[in-house]
Amino acid sequence: MFILQNFCVGTKYAVDAFSYGYVETITAYFLTHFHSDHYGGLCKSFNKPLYCTRITANLVKLKIKVSPEYIIVLTLNEPTLLEDLTTVTAIDSNHCPGAAMFLFKLKDGRFILHSGDTRAEDVVLKYDLWKTVQVDTLFLDTTYCDKKYKFPPQSQAIAATVECVRDHLAASNNKLLVVVGTYTIGKEKVFRAIAEEFDWKICVDATKLKVLHCLEDNALNARLTMNKSETPLHLIFMQSMDFQVPLMSSSFLYPPLN
Known part of the structure; x- marks a missing residue:
């Protein structure tokens, strides 16, 4: 029913x-x-x-x-x-x-x-x-329709994320790996903003590449790569993230940064 x-x-x-x-x-x-x-x-x-x-x-x-x-x-x-x-x-x-x-x-x-x-x-x-x-x-979608939830505008949240990356990039002397956990679809505005701000490519696997091609976005497609050493910005599926010990379960996927 x-x-x-x-x-x-x-x-x-x-x-x-x-x-x-x-x-x-x-x-x-x-x-x-x-x-x-x-x-x-x-x-x-x-x-x-x-x-x-x-x-x-x-x-x-x-x-x-x-x-x-x-x-x-x-x-x-x-x-x-x-x-x-x-x-x-x-x-x-x-x-x-x-x-x-x-x-x-x-x-x-x-x-x-x-x-x-x-x-x-x-x-x-x-x-x-x-x-x-x-x-x-x-x-109506009422997922967060409660006074206890107070979120910043999306643009402000994305800008704060970019600034967080900038701060850690400076603190690490530009030796930083930025990993964005994604779903099949979602988080595109976040990783795209990071890529555009620092003029980075976006590393994806073959599955994610096919998904992102569905967006029919030429500017985004031009930033995509499957070469892990080409960029410090990598996308992985959220299921691969380990929030207790971040990335330990997936660290073998990534080569050391020079």
């Missing part, structure tokens, strides 16, 4: 609802972004229309092998007409690459917004779209 947040109420559509098996009454699915708690249950044999952004579509094809014939790419901020005269608009949710909110406009004029995972900073809250849309039903 679906929980309410997975429905687009008043339609036969479902959002991030792949863990319920085959549901005959659902005619199309929408995937907000490529994180496992949202695409869980999606598999190679999936055979209904799947709407998502281009980056998410690239990742679904690469990692899950869903047939391209079932994937419909939504362009950000462009309304797309669906079979029942409902329209859907994908809106950048300021989360990971390819992440989107879905704004549905029903035949009767009502608006339903599924936020997916959203970082609700000014860049999102000030979208021009909100000036002309009155949302009637909102399915």
Whole structure:
């Protein structure tokens, strides 16, 4: 049985609802972004229309092998007409690459917004779209909707990370290995900011290289390398990180720095 947040109420559509098996009454699915708690249950044999952004579509094809014939790419901020005269608009949710909110406009004029995972900073809250849309039903990401959480703006957090690297670089006489733990997708803004600030390449393995190519970002691709000795900035999967004794479990992967 679906929980309410997975429905687009008043339609036969479902959002991030792949863990319920085959549901005959659902005619199309929408995937907000490529994180496992949202695409869980999606598999190679999936055979209904799947709407998502281009980056998410690239990742679904690469990692899950869903047939391209079932994937419909939504362009950000462009309304797309669906079979029942409902329209859907994908809106950048300021989360990971390819992440989107879905704004549905029903035949009767009502608006339903599924936020997916959203970082609700000014860049999102000030979208021009909100000036002309009155949302009637909102399915909201409330992961950190509690007064005890107070985070700095993303740009400030990234800038602080870059300054931390700068401080340690100076203290180590430029003999520093910077390792960024990543998920399949996520942390791109952090390691990219570091790479651009110090004009470094970004070392990745073959698996991560394929994932990052899904972003279709030529400037980022130009910085990628699989040669560990070419840069002090390396990406590894979060599962390889040992937070009690940092990197001890993975240190054999890295040659000594000269």
